[in-house]
Each structure stands twice: as C-alpha cells, then as structure tokens.
Amino acid sequence: MRVLILGGDGYLGWPTAMMLAAKGDDVFAVDNYLRRTIARQTSSEALVDNPNLEDRARIFEERTGHHVEVRIGDVTDMRFLERVVRDVQPEAVIHYAEQPSAPYSMRGFDEARLTLQNNLNATFNLIWAVLQHVPECHIVKLGTMGEYGTPDIDIEEGWIEIEHKGRRDRFLFPRQAGSLYHTTKILDTDLLWFYVRTFGLRVTDLMQGPVYGISTAEADLDEALLPNFHYDDIFGTVVNRFLVQAVAGVPLTVYGKGGQTRGYLNLRDTMQCIDLAVRHPPAAGELRIMNQFTETFSVNELARRVQDAGRALGLEVKVQSLPNPRKEPEEHYYNPAHSALLDLGLQPTYMTEAVLCSMLEMVMRYRDRIAVDRILPRVTWRA
C-alpha cells in the first residue's frame, strides 16, 4: 500500500514510518521539523539525540533494506502538500502533522496562534488535497481522548445517540477540552465531519490517550532509530516524565490531587492501532472514530507504579504534589469505551512492572543527559 505520513519525524510518526516500511508498504514521510524547532526554542530537547529524518531513513535502510521516502516541507503550504499528494498518489494518509503540546499552546498569544494556525491549516489543506487528487484515499487522523474532556457520563467512541423530549438522533459525542491544543483537535473533528458528510471523504479519527515508551520492533535495532523521547513539561507525556524523574532522583511531580484519570497506551500499541486502522478503511462518506488506549490510570496510580518499578531496580523514588499549573478537575468520573480497536484485533501491551522496568533501564543508559530544570512545569493556564 502507498502510505503518506504527515509529521513523519515525530514521536509517533517516525516509528510508524519504520513499521509500515518493514511490512512492505511504500512509505513517504513528510515533516517540517516544527516540533524540533519548538523544542529548541523552549529548551525541551529530547533525551536521546535523534538524527534528522533523512539520516534516520538512510540508517534504517542500511540496517533493514526497507526504504522510507522523505520529503521536507510544510503541509500548511498548500502548494507543497498538493505536489506531494499528486506525486505520491497515496492510498492512505496518516496525519500527525500538528503542534502536539498542550502546555506550549497555553504559553501565550503567539504559541496559541501558531498551534491554531498550524493544526487547522494542516488538516484543512489535507482535506482539499485529498478531495482534489485522491478522493478515494483513506485519511487516518490522530485526534485525542482529550477532546472529550472529563464529562460526568460514560464516554462513547466518537458518537452518541441522544434521546430528548421523546425524540432521538445520533450526534458527535460532546467535546470539551482542557487546553487550546486539545481544542484544535475538536476543530479538526468538526472540519473533517463537515467534509466527510458533504463530499464523501473516508476518514478514521483516532482519539488517542497519552502514549508512553520508546521501544518498537524497528526502533530497538539501533540507537539512531529511537523515537524522540521527551521528558520535559512541554512535550513529555506524564509516564515518560515520571520515568526520567525516577532515574534522576527527582520526586515524581503530581499536579494537584492526582486524581486526574486518562486512558494510556504503550507506543507499541499505537503502532498496532495505526496498522489496524490503515488495513481496515471505512466506507466513503464515513467518519469512523475509535478511542485509542488500553488502560485507564489516575496520576497517583501512575506515580505509585513507577515508584514500585524504580524500587525494584534499586532507585529511591519519591512522589511530591505540586500546585496544579493546569485548570482541570483533579477528581472526576471517567469511564470511556474502547472496544473498536480490540474488535479489529489489537493485542494490548499492558503497563506491567516488567514493562516499566525495561523503560527505566533504557532511561538509565542516558542518565547523564537528563536536564533536571526542564522537568518542572514552566507554563501555567493563565491569560
């Protein structure tokens, strides 16, 4: 299959490119290094130095014989994106090309505006490039479980049937997110749904929870093939941050009461989910939405698990509560459905102590590269 990956240099994009190439797909990876640029500007560089995308692809090909074709450019530039789509004629596009940091999007006007512009224009341009050049192509869009927020009712997979005053209809599940970044993903869903039902696009919107881990079948081949692993407050997801704190001897920083509960998944399971989505396209005119996570944990529970795993490796791991820099409920109901990907065949990799220990051991190899001053929150949710 001819697969185009937008954001192919990212934490998920690069392992996806390798995974699909290893399965024999014709893979084209596009990136403009926006995340690397922001990481440098905010002193949030990843734990391990990652070669640039062209070098990664070259090293991967040397190691495995599989080719990933790289194009460097900005998908918010429609002339660039159209040229790529016309040349590649993809059967599937995996769209990761968004500014992915919630704290960055809350830092101030310029960062909020960049997030809004980049994310909306990337999605909008992709919609039109597909409509005009490859209308049968399957768009696989990365959304986020954060779109739903933490409502006081069960979260369904994208849709809900509402009964109201004796009548019923089916709607997008209500969305109400906790950051501007997450809100841009709601806008993406609104836009995609409009063009799906009006022009018959074929779209999968994956509502993904926070991802953790660094190991995939291909990434494990060579240090130069590792995904970028962020542990800072800007790009680091909570589990990855806790792992680094445990290794660095910095108390795990729980924001507020720590009852914040989310659905998590291992990077290896993201790979499975993307593969399953790509191999099972929805019908034309269908917006298929799947909730992409395997387990729910509160922040306190995550801290306890990392603490236990650290102790098993002889690390002294403390936990400390910080005033919450975000605006969010710290104790809430949370019961999201997540059966669609299991039904397609997802085999979950659960967060066992063995899994946590192997991640800790990986981080320990880079212990001297940890910059402790970028772990504590540097952005608060204030105007």
Next chain:
Amino acid sequence: MRVLILGGDGYLGWPTAMMLAAKGDDVFAVDNYLRRTIARQTSSEALVDNPNLEDRARIFEERTGHHVEVRIGDVTDMRFLERVVRDVQPEAVIHYAEQPSAPYSMRGFDEARLTLQNNLNATFNLIWAVLQHVPECHIVKLGTMGEYGTPDIDIEEGWIEIEHKGRRDRFLFPRQAGSLYHTTKILDTDLLWFYVRTFGLRVTDLMQGPVYGISTAEADLDEALLPNFHYDDIFGTVVNRFLVQAVAGVPLTVYGKGGQTRGYLNLRDTMQCIDLAVRHPPAAGELRIMNQFTETFSVNELARRVQDAGRALGLEVKVQSLPNPRKEPEEHYYNPAHSALLDLGLQPTYMTEAVLCSMLEMVMRYRDRIAVDRILPRVTWRA
C-alpha cells in the same frame, strides 16, 4: 456605554452602529471592506449604492448629530486590533467581522480557506485582545442557527442536558452545519467556550436565523444610510432574494422540495436583540447562548407569502423549483427554542403582508438596478 463594532460596514453592522449611537452610546465601527471586495469579485453588488463607511458616518452625523467613530483595518491583523481595543477600551464588542456567505465558502479551495482563516482569526484575535486589555468587556458574537443544522430532536438555546446510561451532564447542544461558513461559526463557538471557561471571559453567542428587510429607524432617514441590500445568490438571504425576484418578474427560485425550514427575523428585530444583549451582559466566565429569530417558515411558505404580497401590489409572481445546489434535507423536523430574547424584552416584528409590501415597494424604487443574472445559484455544493 463604549461599544466597539467589528464589521461595522455590514448589513447588520452599519444599522447597529447607527442604532447604538442614536441611543447615546460611544460607538466605534471597524471594517476592512472584505464583503464589498468579495461582492465586487463575484459580481454580487448590493441593490442600492452604499457610501463607504466614513461617508455613511459623516452623513449620519449631519442628519442626526450622532457620531460614529470609524477605523478602517483588518481585525485578523492583531497589531491593528490590539491598537483599536487599547485605544477604545470598550465595555462591549459586537463581533460581526466574518465572511458571511455560505455559497462563497463552498465555491472552492481559495474561498473556503479565506472563510476559515478570516473567521477563526478574527474571533481568536478578539479573544486575546479582550483578555489582555479589557478582560471585563462583554463580547457579543454573532453565531447562526445554522450551527445546529436540522437535528431530529428539539433544538435548545445553546445547551442541552444529556442523560446517558443513568448519568447526566450538561453540554453544548450538538452542532452540525450545512456549509463551511456555518462550520466556521461552530469552530468560533468551540474556541469561545474554551477561553470562557478557562479564563473567565464574558460572552454572548447569538444563534441568529436569516435576516430580512432594509428598514430601521435610522436607515429610514436617508437613502445614503440604508444597509447594503443583497439579492444575489452569494450574499442575498432568501427573503430579500424573493422580494427582488417578485419585483423583477423572475420566478421565485425554490431550491428542491422547499420544505427547508429555518427561523427568520426582521432586521429591526436584530437591532432590538443586539441592544438587549448589550444592555444585559452575562457574568464573567459565562457563555450565554440565545437563539435569535422570531418565526419559522419553510421556503415554500416564504414563497407563498411573497407571492401573496406581490399580488396585492399588482405584481405577477411565479414560483419555480430548481435542482437544489446545496446538500441539505429538503423535508425535516424543526422545532428550535427561542424564548431567551423574548424574556429579555424582544417585541417581534412579524412577517405580515404589510411588512412584505413595504419591502416590495422599497425594492420597486430600484427596479432598474436589478441584475437578474446574479439571482440564480452560481455555486453548487461539490468538491
């Protein structure tokens, strides 16, 4: 009260500026003539020549002694908008500054992108200009009933309590619009709601139905003060278009079966609604949503009423069905609530035969200016 009107040259913006100035408010009207530019580019000029905004304001002041302060500029330019907001220090901002045509937004990529960019950036910049310079200021935002689409359940005023699997919560009423233009208003609502609940903005979002008419207390003083009256397929709302067709002897063009039902209101009632909203601000941190229309009609019913009024004036008015250029249900359930503005004191001006006849008589004065070739649909809902 110090009131800033964004889009102060528009069909609603200019009469609003006069109305508030006549009530003694300090009125500042901003516009970049985007609608006039698009009207020229699409051969969709208004029926009556309208002096530019500065001339209108001068003529209005000569006739009434009331001053409207004009600033020409683009609110998607944050430096311009910040300068205006800082100088004016408004207590209320009325935000009309959006590309308002559904057909234009469906014409192609460039028009869709302009609509998305203009509308989102105008709203986004306004949010930030208010947060940073006048955080207590009341934003009155023009939304549209079109955000809700035509669901198979009763439409509430902005919000709905959902009971699901034995639990309940309150959410934004589901939104699902019929054009990209209407979809940008959904995105506006998503953005405003995020910043309202996160940073305590004070916002009224008015879900307005299609407006008709040309007469207001101030517009009636002088032909040079008339609002821009569009009757073309791009900017003309259906009632205004039917009135012009009746006068021109062109059959009233019903799209498809004509069962499409919407909530309508007279321009004079829009003036009342805006005035009521401005005088009764919501609390900080509240997104107040009101449905702004006075009566619902199907397109067939509108055609029949215009036909009857035309006949009363001796016009021979025919009705003709055209293949629908839009994608929309042509027969559907429609029962939207609209009590919030009545509760604030709205006195509706219903669409009586006398009201229709007086509009027809106004149009008849400009009969020789009607360009028949811009009435039929020139844009279809195709990719």
